[in-house]
Amino acid sequence: MIRLSVIVDEKGPGVIPREEPGPVLNGLPTTLPDTDPEETQEWLESLDRMVEADGENRARVVLLKLLEHARSHGKLDVSALTSTDYINTISAVDEAPYPGDEAMERGIRRMLRWNAAMTVQRAQRPGIGVGGHISTYASAVTLYEVGMNHFWRGPDAPGGGDQIFYQGHASPGMYARAFLEGRLSATELDGFRQEKSAAPDGLPSYPHPRMLPKFWQFPTVSMGIGPMNAVYQASFNKYLTNRGVKDCSDQHVWAFLGDGEMDEPESRGFLQVAANEELDNLTFVINCNLQRLDGPVRGNGKIVQELESTFRGAGWNVIKVIWGSGWDPLLDADKDGALVDLMNNTRDGDYQTFKANDGGYVRREFFGRDPRTLGMVENWTDDQIWALRRGGHDYRKMYTAYKAATETKGAPTVVLACTIKGYDLGSHFAGRNATHQMKKMTVDDLKAFRDRLDIPVTDAQLEENPYLAPYYNPGPEDERIQYLLERRRSLGGFTPERRTTHKPLPKPSAKHFDGVKRGSGKQEVATTMAFVRLLKDLMRDKDFAPHVVPIIPDEARTFGMDSFFPTIKIYNPHGQNYTPVDHELMLSYREAKNGQILHTGINEAGSVAAFTAAGTAYATHGVPLVPIYIFYSMFGFQRTGDGFWAAGDQMAKGFVLGGTAGRTTLTGEGTQHMDGHSPVLAATNPAVVSYDPAYSYEISHIVESGLDRMYGPADENVMFYLTVYNEPIVQPKEPEGVDAEGIVKGMYLLAPGSFEGVNQDARRAQILASGVAVPWALEAQGLLKRDFGVVADVWSVTSWNELRRDAMDADEQAFLHPDQGHRTPYVTARLADAPGPVVAVTDYMRQVPDQIAQWVPGDYASLGADGFGFSDTRPAARRFFHIDGPSIAVRTLQQLADNGEIPEDWPLRAAQQYDLLNVNAGTSGNAGGES
Numbered sequence: 018m019i020r021l022s023v024i025v026d027e028k029g030p031g032v033i034p035r036e037e038p039g040p041v042l043n044g045l046p047t048t049l050p051d052t053d054p055e056e057t058q059e060w061l062e063s064l065d066r067m068v069e070a071d072g073e074n075r076a077r078v079v080l081l082k083l084l085e086h087a088r089s090h091g092k093l094d095v096s097a098l099t100s101t102d103y104i105n106t107i108s109a110v111d112e113a114p115y116p117g118d119e120a121m122e123r124g125i126r127r128m129l130r131w132n133a134a135m136t137v138q139r140a141q142r143p144g145i146g147v148g149g150h151i152s153t154y155a156s157a158v159t160l161y162e163v164g165m166n167h168f169w170r171g172p173d174a175p176g177g178g179d180q181i182f183y184q185g186h187a188s189p190g191m192y193a194r195a196f197l198e199g200r201l202s203a204t205e206l207d208g209f210r211q212e213k214s215a216a217p218d219g220l221p222s223y224p225h226p227r228m229l230p231k232f233w234q235f236p237t238v239s240m241g242i243g244p245m246n247a248v249y250q251a252s253f254n255k256y257l258t259n260r261g262v263k264d265c266s267d268q269h270v271w272a273f274l275g276d277g278e279m280d281e282p283e284s285r286g287f288l289q290v291a292a293n294e295e296l297d298n299l300t301f302v303i304n305c306n307l308q309r310l311d312g313p314v315r316g317n318g319k320i321v322q323e324l325e326s327t328f329r330g331a332g333w334n335v336i337k338v339i340w341g342s343g344w345d346p347l348l349d350a351d352k353d354g355a356l357v358d359l360m361n362n363t364r365d366g367d368y369q370t371f372k373a374n375d376g377g378y379v380r381r382e383f384f385g386r387d388p389r390t391l392g393m394v395e396n397w398t399d400d401q402i403w404a405l406r407r408g409g410h411d412y413r414k415m416y417t418a419y420k421a422a423t424e425t426k427g428a429p430t431v432v433l434a435c436t437i438k439g440y441d442l443g444s445h446f447a448g449r450n451a452t453h454q455m456k457k458m459t460v461d462d463l464k465a466f467r468d469r470l471d472i473p474v475t476d477a478q479l480e481e482n483p484y485l486a487p488y489y490n491p492g493p494e495d496e497r498i499q500y501l502l503e504r505r506r507s508l509g510g511f512t513p514e515r516r517t518t519h520k521p522l523p524k525p526s527a528k529h530f531d532g533v534k535r536g537s538g539k540q541e542v543a544t545t546m547a548f549v550r551l552l553k554d555l556m557r558d559k560d561f562a563p564h565v566v567p568i569i570p571d572e573a574r575t576f577g578m579d580s581f582f583p584t585i586k587i588y589n590p591h592g593q594n595y596t597p598v599d600h601e602l603m604l605s606y607r608e609a610k611n612g613q614i615l616h617t618g619i620n621e622a623g624s625v626a627a628f629t630a631a632g633t634a635y636a637t638h639g640v641p642l643v644p645i646y647i648f649y650s651m652f653g654f655q656r657t658g659d660g661f662w663a664a665g666d667q668m669a670k671g672f673v674l675g676g677t678a679g680r681t682t683l684t685g686e687g688t689q690h691m692d693g694h695s696p697v698l699a700a701t702n703p704a705v706v707s708y709d710p711a712y713s714y715e716i717s718h719i720v721e722s723g724l725d726r727m728y729g730p731a732d733e734n735v736m737f738y739l740t741v742y743n744e745p746i747v748q749p750k751e752p753e754g755v756d757a758e759g760i761v762k763g764m765y766l767l768a769p770g771s772f773e774g775v776n777q778d779a780r781r782a783q784i785l786a787s788g789v790a791v792p793w794a795l796e797a798q799g800l801l802k803r804d805f806g807v808v809a810d811v812w813s814v815t816s817w818n819e820l821r822r823d824a825m826d827a828d829e830q831a832f833l834h835p836d837q838g839h840r841t842p843y844v845t846a847r848l849a850d851a852p853g854p855v856v857a858v859t860d861y862m863r864q865v866p867d868q869i870a871q872w873v874p875g876d877y878a879s880l881g882a883d884g885f886g887f888s889d890t891r892p893a894a895r896r897f898f899h900i901d902g903p904s905i906a907v908r909t910l911q912q913l914a915d916n917g918e919i920p921e922d923w924p925l926r927a928a929q930q931y932d933l934l935n936v937n938a939g940t941s942g943n944a945g946g947e948s
């Protein structure tokens with residue numbers, strides 16, 4: 018029987034209970050026409066005879082060969098198997114000759130193993146005890162070293178360097194290598210996980226570019242982010258090549274992942290992207306040590322087989338490296354398939370247990386399960402059996418796999434390499450369930466480890482203090498070190514290494530920022546449209562335009578960006594091989610190989626990954642780019658916050674636009690769409706500078722300042738987040754002499770209250786509002802004056818968060834340098850002379866304006882849309898949350914009444930006058946706007 022499945026269960030090992038022929042899982046579609054049933058029957062019977070005469074195994078081999086042969090015809094259109102036997106994909110006879118000096122490389126691996134383990138061990142010394150991981154790198158050394166010595170191009174390689182996503186918690190291995198390469202000192206290794214207390218020699222626990230910017234390129238340790246970002250990095254490299262921005266055709270993306278990590282939905286979520294785009298510049302290497310943190314990944318099943326099916330099904334090229342060369346003669350002698358059967362039918366949980374025991378156990382519990390396999394090893398000693406290795410510890414097998422991976426055209430490749438977690442660390446570590454978390458070796462562990470690795474360290478040195486067991490670096494004269502340096506030189510330099518030299522970004526000329534400052538005349542235009550208009554104007558700048566990377570997850574029409582389709586076109590590596598249904602229209606759907614728009618589909622996570630690749634191209638490729646990623650604001654930081662966190666770590670630059678923002682603005686969409694908190698979430702990311710602009714001219718100033726901060730002299734690694742709305746309003750012309758500095762810093766006086774028609778001693782108040790709430794504030798200003806003679810000033814607060822950060826910075830300075838005086842925070846200074854109580858309002862939860870509460874002089878009250886959103890009209894929703902014009906007016910009156918400035922019954926009078934508790938009485942807001 019062809020084993021189509023991957024699960025071992027009690028009904029029959031190696032087969033899931035789907036033996037019955039049927040139309041759905043195992044059978045053929047019943048509609049398949051059989052034009053010659055007699056002939057078909059003859060074929061079936063000849064198969065039956067073969068099973069009888071030559072046995073099941075032989076019949077199976079013939080069938081598989083037949084299938085392979087049929088596929089090689091190309092025209093027969095027979096599907097591939099989704100999984101193959103539990104053996105290496107590339108057989109021993111097809112192995113490539115190993116190009117390296119094996120003894121030399123063995124010596125290097127040993128030093129690396131030792132130094133990586135000692136980096137963690139020493140970090141447990143008394144008084145430090147900062148943790149770390151030993152077993153992961155121990156299992157993966159060979160996977161890395163074959164790449165380091167033979168495949169990975171460094172940054173000086175003629176076609177540019179490869180991009181390698183190192184498995185996060187294998188970082189001690191990368192540090193250990195940099196130590197042998199002379200790039201890191203022993204003092205720096207001793208600063209592992211002590212980034213501040215050991216500064217300037219501290220090393221971050223994991224790959225964090227922001228923390229070690231000249232070393233790490235890609236943050237990976239939040240599981241699932243690495244696989245996502247690697248797919249999009251590879252995709253983006255092709256995009257750059259296809260657009261003619263930079264030729265990346267000699268650059269390969271490698272992602273090192275854990276088998277446990279593959280359980281994250283993100284890890285498998287973009288396999289189809291890689292396959293559809295034929296990313297043959299991408300290789301995943303999955304370290305299948307069969308364990309995750311707590312225990313086995315698939316104790317009852319087989320993770321390698323499961324992953325093989327998943328990847329094959331998605332269209333990847335799969336290379337399994339399960340067994341080391343020691344198994345080759347056994348497999349060669351396995352004429353009746355007994356050994357392969359055994360391999361197929363052994364569960365991962367048992368494989369793990371074998372390697373936590375000894376050779377005798379493996380003989381009994383593995384080979385002993387079938388007399389034929391037991392016979393195969395009858396002349397072997399237990400030690401010989403024990404020396405049989407997993408494929409991921411066999412550098413020749415790994416070399417062959419990588420070679421095949423890099424030579425494959427038209428598809429991405431995954432290498433599934435089997436290893437032992439805690440390999441070579443001794444019986445306390447290898448294959449143990451607790452091994453992931455173990456970070457301390459005993460003196461005996463250390464001695465045995467040293468002996469196995471042949472490291473010249475004495476017993477006395479280890480006994481003196483096991484937590485100060487010395488590193489070992491024989492120095493640059495040593496032939497192994499020379500070999501290692503020569504290998505890296507010939508491959509184009511060290512990796513990982515992060516560089517940031519890039520050409521300057523051509524700044525768009527000032528006139529392109531001016532168009533939207535003229536306002537929209539009588540037309541009502543939402544701020545989203547205003548932004549798109551600005552973008553269009555900026556794209557007229559011929560020098561700047563090619564640097565823009567618009568990223569849209571299937572919302573271009575919502576945001577009015579479909580007008581870009583025919584001009585800058587949607588990127589598709591295959592071009593457009595069909596006639597678009599709307600080809601006769603001006604705004605036709607246009608895909609092109611050199612398209613500029615990254616249209617990611619309904620895929621916010623992939624969009625952030627693409628944003629990250631584009632926003633860090635200044636470093637990864639030396640090309641300054643400006644990604645502009647626009648999404649439904651509810652599906653941004655909430656859905657993909659961890660991706661943005663990684664983008665911040667990777668120091669991405671660019672603009673993110675939260676479209677259809679606000680809790681009451683996206684009229685009628687309901688609670689999963691009504692964003693009342695994205696500014697709060699954005700505020701948690703220190704790399705994000707967020708704004709909530711009200712008008713198009715504010716947007717213009719903010720975007721200009723963003724470009725300047727990112728690519729001007731300050732060269733800040735920041736992402737700008739702008740919330741933009743879909744509610745059409747008249748966009749005012751920029752006021753004469755507008756306070757541009759205030760717009761960028763976070764607030765400016767938009768509409769000073771007028772005393773016309775009231776006395777100079779009229780009661781005063783300040784209304785602070787942002788984004789879509791500014792018109793309600795202006796409405797309240799009118800009501801207060803008309804109905805109560807109160808003169809209120811209205812401020813547009815473009816960024817509550819920037820005001821807060823500025824104030825925190827002032828506090829920090831005062832705290833640290835009390836002798837240098839206390840700088841007044843911007844918000845405090847602006848409101849210092851503003852008379853009357855302050856009322857703040859937004860279309861978000863109160864926490865947004867409450868950010869600045871402690872720095873506002875005088876009384877402060879906030880209104881907000883706390884709780885779940887719901888579907889309704891804008892005026893009803895605003896009245897419900899009590900954030901509309903009349904609500905602001907009443908809250909202001911309450912403040913004044915509390916202060917004894919007006920009669921205490923005025924607020925109630927006002928509430929009655931405005932019918933405040935009647936949701937149907939709300940009038941603040943327009944209808945219309947896309948959603």
Ligand SMILES: Cc1ncc(C[n+]2csc(CCOP(=O)(O)OP(=O)(O)O)c2C)c(N)n1
Nearest residue numbers: 153238239240275276277278304308309310
């Ligand atoms: C999103 C996320 N969840 C949990 C963790 C904590 N964590 C770190 S390593 C690890 C186990 C990793 O197992 P595997 O991927 O198989 O890697 P191995 O060490 O076995 O190579 C876990 C759960 C994390 N880093 N990221």
Ligand SMILES: [Mg+2]
Nearest residue numbers: 276277308309
């Ligand atoms: Mg694992």
